[in-house]
Amino acid sequence: MAKITAVIDIGSNSARMVVYEKTSRFAFHLLHEVKSRVRLPENAYKNNGYLQEEAMQRTYDALENFLRIASSYKVRKILCVATSALRDAPNKQEFLSRVRNGLKLNIKVIDGEKEALYGAVACLNLLPKADALTIDIGGGSTEFSYILEGKVTNTLSLALGTVRLKELFFDKNDIDGAKRYINAELDKLSNIEISNLIGIGGTFRALCRAIMKDIKYPLNKLHSFECSSKTMSIFVDKVMNANERRLKTLNIRPERFDVIKPGSLIISELLKRKTDINNIITSGVGVREGVYLSDILRGQKDNSFPANFNPSVRYLLDSYIVDNNHSNQLAKLSKRIFELTYNTYDIDKKYAKELVIAAKLSPIGASLHNYSSNQHSYYLIQTALEYGFTHQEIILIATLTKYAKRRAPATAHIAEYKNILPDERVAEFLSFIISLSSALLTHRPRDLQYEIGFSDNCLHVSSQDNLYLAKDAVKKLESPKGIRVEFL
Numbered sequence: 158m159a160k161i162t163a164v165i166d167i168g169s170n171s172a173r174m175v176v177y178e179k180t181s182r183f184a185f186h187l188l189h190e191v192k193s194r195v196r197l198p199e200n201a202y203k204n205n206g207y208l209q210e211e212a213m214q215r216t217y218d219a220l221e222n223f224l225r226i227a228s229s230y231k232v233r234k235i236l237c238v239a240t241s242a243l244r245d246a247p248n249k250q251e252f253l254s255r256v257r258n259g260l261k262l263n264i265k266v267i268d269g270e271k272e273a274l275y276g277a278v279a280c281l282n283l284l285p286k287a288d289a290l291t292i293d294i295g296g297g298s299t300e301f302s303y304i305l306e307g308k309v310t311n312t313l314s315l316a317l318g319t320v321r322l323k324e325l326f327f328d329k330n331d332i333d334g335a336k337r338y339i340n341a342e343l344d345k346l347s348n349i350e351i352s353n354l355i356g357i358g359g360t361f362r363a364l365c366r367a368i369m370k371d372i373k374y375p376l377n378k379l380h381s382f383e384c385s386s387k388t389m390s391i392f393v394d395k396v397m398n399a400n401e402r403r404l405k406t407l408n409i410r411p412e413r414f415d416v417i418k419p420g421s422l423i424i425s426e427l428l429k430r431k432t433d434i435n436n437i438i439t440s441g442v443g444v445r446e447g448v449y450l451s452d453i454l455r456g457q458k459d460n461s462f463p464a465n466f467n468p469s470v471r472y473l474l475d476s477y478i479v480d481n482n483h484s485n486q487l488a489k490l491s492k493r494i495f496e497l498t499y500n501t502y503d504i505d506k507k508y509a510k511e512l513v514i515a516a517k518l519s520p521i522g523a524s525l526h527n528y529s530s531n532q533h534s535y536y537l538i539q540t541a542l543e544y545g546f547t548h549q550e551i552i553l554i555a556t557l558t559k560y561a562k563r564r565a566p567a568t569a570h571i572a573e574y575k576n577i578l579p580d581e582r583v584a585e586f587l588s589f590i591i592s593l594s595s596a597l598l599t600h601r602p603r604d605l606q607y608e609i610g611f612s613d614n615c616l617h618v619s620s621q622d623n624l625y626l627a628k629d630a631v632k633k634l635e636s637p638k639g640i641r642v643e644f645l
Contacts, residue, residue: 167197169321170416173192191226238448244266273293276447277302305349380544490516501614534558535556557584582637617643
């Protein structure tokens with residue numbers, strides 16, 4: 158597959174393009190993202206579904222600019238899909254031919270089930286593992302899928318969309334009619350009990366971004382943000398009853414004013430019916446990522462990454478680790494010390510996962526600049542450890558790297574993220590393990606030749622190596638109360 162690939166998604170509300178670069182077989186990162194609010198089906202639903210000239214020209218102009226951007230990145234492959242706006246239009250061939258002849262771009266119009274599948278594949282691979290119902294609210298349609306036991310099932314596309322509802326009902330102030338229409342469509346949804354709802358698309362992102370601001374959420378990351386269904390229901394009710402001035406105070410962006418209520422009503426009616434849903438998960442990925450993943454994962458079972466593979470971790474290792482051997486040694490030594498001590502200090506075994514990843518990634522900041530390397534590692538992890546992790550996992554891993562090598566996590570830092578970090582005792586213990594492992598590897602040995610034992614709150618360390626620098630580094634550490642290190 159081409160190293161640099163562009164994916165274009167022509168939706169009913171916006172056209173978007175993402176440019177991805179592979180760093181190894183399945184690892185990738187986002188090079189560029191651009192969006193244009195083209196509203197391709199604008200006024201189409203009032204005209205028997207026919208695309209109007211002004212909207213088609215807007216979309217054509219956006220695509221022309223997208224291709225210029227792609228060329229600047231020397232993109233070798235372009236994947237372009239279109240969803241409800243084009244598949245529903247009787248005159249779609251006119252637009253497809255215009256783009257093909259004028260821009261030499263082939264647009265693949267995908268059906269609703271394929272659109273639902275792509276969105277769910279993105280969530281399956283790029284969100285923490287969980288059984289869930291996915292909902293992708295677009296301008297012309299809404300797609301549903303179930304993710305059950307690591308597989309995508311029950312894909313469904315309904316003729317529900319924010320632009321469609323706006324033109325058919327909201328422009329006429331027929332809210333009751335909109336509710337009847339929405340519920341008639343929702344009757345087609347499979348009645349499988351599920352506790353998690355994953356929201357895809359602009360409506361969900363807009364609502365969850367506003368909720369994050371409302372609750373003063375400490376982490377500036379939308380992807381994988383979670384809130385209760387009750388919180389979502391209360392907020393969408395506020396949106397439904399708000400005028401434009403009130404929408405601003407609710408942190409809804411002006412470009413969303415005319416479609417946020419139709420989208421909110423879909424969510425509201427769904428949550429009234431699916432009372433088993435108690436947790437809302439925000440997805441920052443969707444059809445575009447699903448198209449890209451389906452391409453790079455061809456041949457993989459269930460369109461999934463190999464077991465224990467994470468694309469964000471692999472990308473950071475590919476891009477920022479200079480000495481893979483040292484990184485692996487830090488992870489192995491940290492895991493060994495944790496396994497010897499966690500039970501004695503009543504630390505949940507589940508934290509071994511975050512500890513090992515933090516240890517392995519802790520050196521990445523040094524590749525940017527040796528001074529303040531821990532701060533660089535912290536920033537890179539907090540921003541680029543994007544896929545497959547909860548916010549709690551991300552901020553803990555980032556925190557452990559920030560305070561590796563000497564100090565315990567600052568009380569102010571723990572307080573800032575108190576709602577998504579474990580208690581100070583746990584963070585301090587895990588941070589010490591990485592700091593100790595880093596100290597013990599100060600002399601950068603080729604092989605990990607350590608004998609480590611633990612008894613009476615004391616770690617006993619012996620090695621065939623000259624540990625002069627390691628002993629000096631260990632003396633400088635802030636160790637949790639009760640833990641001692643003794644060299645034999």
